Amino acid sequence: MVNYNTQLDRTFAALVDPTRRAILARLEREDGASVSELAKPFAIKLPAVMKHLDVLVEAGLVTRSKLGRTVTVRLSPQPMRAALDWLRRYERFWSGSLDRLAVYAERKEAEARKRGR
């Protein structure tokens, strides 16, 4: 549980930044990109992009592999999946709760009407 939370913290801390989210979104569309390709759309310098990639690698959200002079960055889906599972637990909790709340309130409404209110 502790490790699980640490990993989730890392995932969400990494996702806080819009540049990093944009990098992830791009890697979701393309199966791998070089660092310079990734840096192109941004108005920031290459070292700044590399720092963002460090954060993403550290969080386990992307992997870097080097072939010759080219470093290819790829999405590593597991931590995102864990983050989505975590959010889904909340969704299950509230979805189930609100469904039963509706049933209960509707019964109370029917009772109130029967009493002529």
Added chain:
Amino acid sequence: MTSLTLVRRIAARPSIVFEALTSPEGIVHWWGPDAGPVLLAETDVRVGGRFRVRFRTLDGSEHESSGEYLEIVNPARLAMSWRWKGGEDPGESLVEIDLRGIAEGTELTFTHSRLRDESTRRSHEEGWNGALDKLQYHFSHSIERRSS
């Protein structure tokens, strides 16, 4: 930054839905992810008052959440802080519920937000980002050395 929003249309007037949301008699009928029982429900429905609910899920595990009522507009709006007891998600989050009267009864809009704020902040404080900063420092220095 992380939040969840759900909308439900309920065939009951807002005052009845509000009562179901806030009274212990109501809460025992609906609180929890599955049909497992609510073991304890306490509410003090005023701004600054607290709630505490303990429940068991069908897999046999017990959970407890508590918090403080931050806004109460009977029967239109409810906002409360939210915290799990024990090792479940650390930190405090925010629950907001808006009830709007519609022809068929009530439209309920539910939002649970700030779900990861506290733990993200804590991870910063606990030095995870500090360690990263150091890594980045070394990294940028080795780049500078290479380019010089």
